[in-house]
Amino acid sequence: MSNRIDLVAGQNCPLPTTSLHVLVNHGQGASGMTVDVSAFLLNSQGKVSTDEDFIFFNQPARTEQGVLLEPDQGRFTLHLDRTGGDIQKIALAMTITDGQAKGQSFSQLKNVSVLIKDFLSGIEIACFYLETQQNKESALIVGEFYRHQDKWKFRAVGQGFIGGLQPLAEFYGVDVGEGESAAPAPLGKLNLSKITLDKKGQSISLEKTTDPGEIVVNLNWNATPVKSVGSRHHAPEGIDLDLACLWEFEQGEIGGVQALGGHFGNLHQFPFIELDQDDRSGRSVGGETLRINGKYLHEFRRILIFTFIYEGVPNWSHVDAVVTIKSKDQPDIEIRLDSYRDDQFLCALAMLENINGKLQITKLIDYFAGHQQMDRAFGWGLNYAPGSK
Template identity: 30%
Template sequence: MLLSKGQKIDVTKGRKLVSVKLLFGWKTKDSSISIDAAAFLLSDRSRCERDEDFIFYGNPAARNGSTAHSVMSDANDRESITINLQRTDEQTAKIAFTVTIHEGEEQGQYMQDVSGLYMRIIDESSNEELFRYEFGDEFTKETAVVVGELYKHQGEWKFNAIGGGFYGGLEALCTNFGLEIESGSAEAAAAVEELVRSPIDLRKKLVQITLEKKQLTNVVARVGIVLDITGSMQTLYKNGTVQEVVERILAVASKFDDNGALDVWVYDTHFSRLPSVTEQDFGQYVENNILNNNAIHKFGRNNEPPVMEDVVKKYTDEEDDGTPVFIIFINDGGVVKPIKKVITAASVHPIFWQFVGIGHSDFEVLRQLDTMEGRVVDNANFFHLDDIAAVTDEVLYDQLLNEFPSWLKAAKEKRIIR
């Protein structure tokens, strides 16, 4: 199976896998270019908690025998990383795989000088190739690539094909994954900053493609996200899914909003309006501003109208400048029926509500949004995703922005927006 960028696939589900081997290959015209593959064993904080969790040529094996690096003699496969899935410890939530050019910046060697980059995953016991991922066609001055991540999800292992090219080489990667480096130079700090921002930049490119497809490139809009924090959402907060949702939606705000900020609310029976998140401070936003915030009421029952009314208050009373507002409302089921009254009353305001249902609830109330009567314009939409973490960015952005154009047109005709 040939993977595409952003694709997430099941690795162990439906298979009896004990150990997988990831094989890396590439071609260079200049024989002096030295490329290395590596693995970072990460906790649920997306960090290497110990130096020995960085597996590369200088530290070729994990102490528990779960992960091993080796150089290949094959003409095509250059290096391999073997993962014994049964030996990975409980602290390893995911494993990031990278390739870097050794001293690339110093030597003036970049990923644009490398061709034929690929990674393939095989079942070590049978040598059967399960997946192949070819990447690297768009790289220029990057010297490092996060190829992808093997991660745990509901007791199974999945793979996320990332293919993100970054600046700063191995030093920047180590810093990003929580490992201390000796160099404290301004250049290294700048490289790390560029690395941290790059995933958002990649997603912004995907948003831009979606905006062009839906003829939204000249639209300026405020963007906000409302996050369900009821009891049934607890696992998604703790396993990093909600953090990733915030990052994915931030890319939309960065393209739509003139200040590049994503406004944030959380709610259960109570609600909290939180500090906006930007490209400069999105890292660990959920942990720092939600999970570790004792002022937030968490993991109770749901009551949507109060938080929705606060959204309306912010944009129509406190900050009423006539700019269209695009609200993404994440909910895992069980919304109360009075939200219909709020949506109907808000139909005279420049606010569009995009509800996203996640999980396996029936979402009866939300499924009726398109047939609600009594509104000046149809100001709300709903779609359902069983597993939001398994949906690619391309698919997510396409669905998020599917009905926004028709609302903009209707709202202009009714002079709700200018």
């Protein structure tokens, strides 16, 4: 029997656990309508303390604060026991991209809801169905998680806000760029733009820059945690993907970076690529990340980004993996794992190439039985031996 609490605007409820999945859902909108979800980690003054406390499609994780957003799913993972004491409230919002310019508002959107579930068991805790027929705004504060007597509670809000994502972010104290279009943001400001490579083989070249900084490649996915009840033997806690790459320099040196075999690389020494040592098994909200030292980008010929299932049966159709590539003063590049081969353990995700000094990024999504098969397909020339972590 479900004990789910159905809320109305203004009502609040206690939370029986600090580890949650929160789904912000909506039905089909008008043609050409794009709806994004975001979160703001607020201090006692109701403002963000740093721009990193703004969680949105270009900045989807605040790992140390226990907050992760899966933008295309409209889903947050919250581990509120990790959230620092200076954060008193987490506000959740929905915005319509360029809504005012297109004459779009939430009055055109039906079946808007917020569903809160237990992270481990999936049991529904609370649900809030929003009445949006009268909302003429293109931004909506849907709800708030807040501290109350050393506990966390959720409040259903449903308050419209005039303007889109930028004015809403500025209202909460975030320093953002000038608008929501896909153009680089001014130095020192957050970029509210992203570019999604939708089709296999689609490429984009980033603009040259004198100071590229780090190029950050993040892989995140739905680990689908399972809680075993009534048994000493627990089922695996989630799908364990490993992020990795093969690299090739202009002078012909080749190699790879991956957790398997302990080849984590080095950001500041050869090969100038480093894998964070986050062996994710479903507990980490940040996924796994490769960092490339942009200072040496001109010395690379190509970098092949791939992932593989370390243990278990290949089940790509359930991982909902997404790769996000970030670099200084450039729009984020997003690549989704949107085609599946559940009989292969390894997937080549993207190719990064140095083309006349510009970084060209190409979507691949090619599946292979293992490393050696992928190596042959791309003509790398490495030899492989069994390894472990």
